[in-house]
Amino acid sequence: MSDLSGLRRRAEEWLSQDPDPATRAELRQILDAADGTADGAADGTAEAALADRFGARLEFGTAGLRGELGAGPNRMNRVTVMRAAAGLAACLPPGGRVVVGFDARHGSRRFAQDTAAVLTGAGLKVELFAGPVPTPVVAHRVRASEDAVAGVVVTASHNPPRDNGYKVYWADGAQIVPPRDAEISAAIDAVGRVDELPLGAGWTVLEDLGPYLDAVSGLRLGDARDVSIVYTPMHGVGGPVLLEAFERAGFPAPEVVPEQAEPDPDFPTVAFPNPEEPGALDLALGLAAARGADLVIANDPDADRCAVAVPGPGGWRALTGDEVGGLLAEHVLRHTSGDDRLAVTTIVSSSLLGSIARAHGVRSAESLTGFKWIMKAGGPGDRLVFGYEEALGYSVGDDRGVLVNDKDGIGAALAVAALAAEARRDGRTLLDLLDDQARRYGLHATAQLSVRVADLSLITGAMARLRAEPPAALAGRAVESFEDLAEGAGGLPPTDGLRFRLAGRARVVVRPSGTEPKLKCYLEIVLPVEGGEDVAAVRARAAEELEALRTDVSRSLALN
Known part of the structure; x- marks a missing residue:
């Protein structure tokens, strides 16, 4: 247990500056319980609650902030948000314009208004959406604005109801990447009391989408x-x-x-x-x-x-993110032109995209996980027309290039609808198109293994074991190469991950989740579809091989 007197001191300081009566009441109740019950006995549960809220803080990274709602620096609340806004403001050019949006989660509107007040008080111009909006709308607004220097979306995406978050875009409408996240984090650490921050008003309210x-x-x-x-x-x-x-x-x-x-x-x-x-x-x-x-x-x-x-x-049946990614990639490349086109996916997504790009005579690239990295792939002469990651994230473009420098579920929905309508007109379905791709490029079968843990040290231990003693074979396939992605393999920025390439066109990538207490493993097996071979039979064989691979990888992790 952390030192109770130190925790109490930090909690009392928090109480004295917290503008939210709900979190003040929550914290006061915890403090009263930690002081002792009616018979003078200390409440261990309350002490644990204090330690959880004040023994750590939400870390600001390339995903911004995300966490459970509640009082304290290790929770999402008005103090945390105002500190984040003040830290961001310190890293922006004076007088710049910031676009602020929010979703419909608990607290989102209030957090967005606090952000607008802090940014305006710091001398920045703010555009605040009048009501809840999709995240890609904000990202597009930042990119399309002539003088926007950043954007903020208050959202926790698909997290549980008790969570909220704080996502930051830079002037290009893309998520921040190192070292900018570290600069903002350091600026947040330097923020003093939030009740001493200058607060402004008079921001522009955006209603036109x-x-x-x-x-x-x-x-x-x-x-x-x-x-x-x-x-x-x-x-x-x-x-x-x-x-x-x-x-x-x-x-x-x-x-x-x-x-x-x-x-x-x-x-x-x-x-x-x-x-x-x-x-x-x-x-x-x-x-x-x-x-x-x-x-x-x-x-x-x-x-x-x-x-x-x-x-x-x-x-x-639901299509996998890789299946949709392959279909959309081919659809976009069929309806665009130019030798400068680029299609990008991540190291944990299917390798099918590379085959599709080569067949269409365009360049493809792999990035680290996340759209913050997808949008940084390629060079000055490349025109990104499509990017995707297996976790159902897609950015779709046409000959203008992608429209949003982040995931865009609405643009993707329109592209899927157009593809499905085109197939229907031709008497076909999306499943027929998937079979066509399997015959043309080989069946790229992918699956995941996710292990949720209560203690993050278990993930650290599993990664250390795999680094020290990588398996020689998985599911009967020899491990032909092993890459520690922490060393920046293949010219990629360093990241905590491991990649195993197996005999017979198979691959395993292991990495800790960036947003949840999970260890995630991404599996791929590529099987040829010979001549008139039945694709369904090849899919069944691939499913069996993936299950064997999943079992062997799980055994190697030794977390169950």
Whole structure:
């Protein structure tokens, strides 16, 4: 247990400057309990709560801030947010313009208003969206603005209801990368009491989403429009913007899952508001089956991710991020031109993108995980037209290049709809297109193994063991090469990860999650589809081999 007197001192200092009556009341209750019960006995649970809130702090990194709501520096609250805003302001040129947006989570509007007040008080110009907006709308606004120097979105994306977060964009509308994150973090550390910060007013209130809607609905990726879609915004903020974008682009209006249509920060119909999670799409799939729809499209709560499901012989199934990424890559490259085109994915995504790019005569690149790195790939002469990561994140472009320098679940939804409508016009489905790619490039089968832990030291230990004694073989395949990504393998920036290349075109990447207490393993096996071989049979064989690989990797981690 941390020193109680030191924790109490930090807590009392926090109380004296916290402008939020709710977190003040929460902290006062914890302090009273830690002081002792009626019979004078100290409450160990309250001491633990103090240690959890004041024994550490949320770290500001390339993902900004993200954490549980509550009092203290290790929680998301008004003090944490005001300190973050003041630290950001110290790193921006005086008089610059900052775009601020927020989602519909608990506290988001208040955190965005606090951010606007602190930034304005620091002499910056602020544009604050009037209501909750999708994250890609903010990213687009920053990039499209002539004088924006940064952007902020208050969101925790698809995290649980108890969380919130603080995402920072730079002037190009892309997420920050090192060393800028460290500079902002150091500036946050130097911030004094938040009740002594100068606060401003008079920021510009943004109500017009027209620039984003014009850009995204104008994507030139084919003219087919006849497709029937069931859509869910997953209790988030994507619904109105997506429906308007579809109408402007000439698509039939998707049918929205009524139980999930309106923003609700408690996400009452899903255990976890992430379309990748089991059960999250159940309501949408049920409605699609009842309506005989061609397609299900889902956004996560801040609408920067896009999930897709399709009907098949065995019923509806969700496509993986890699499957959607491969389909969209081919669709974008078919509808664009120019030798300067670039398509980018990450080291944990399928290697299929490289084969597709080569077939279309364009360059491809791999980046570290996250769109902050995808947007930094390539050189001055490259025109990025498509980027994706396997976690349902896509940035879609046309001959203008990508429209948003981050994940854009609404742009991706429009591109998927156009692709599905084009296939339908030709008497085909997205599953047919996946089989075509398997025959053309080989079947690229991917899967994940995620191990959640209560103690982060277990992850550190597992990574250390794998570095010290990498396996010689996995699932009967020899490990032909082993790369420690912490050493900056392949010209990439250093990151905590390991990559194993296996005999017979297979690969395993192991890395700790950047946002959750998980160790994540990304598996890929590539199998040829010979002659008239049945693709379904090859998929079944690949699934068996992936399961064997998953079992062997799990055994090597020794975390269960």
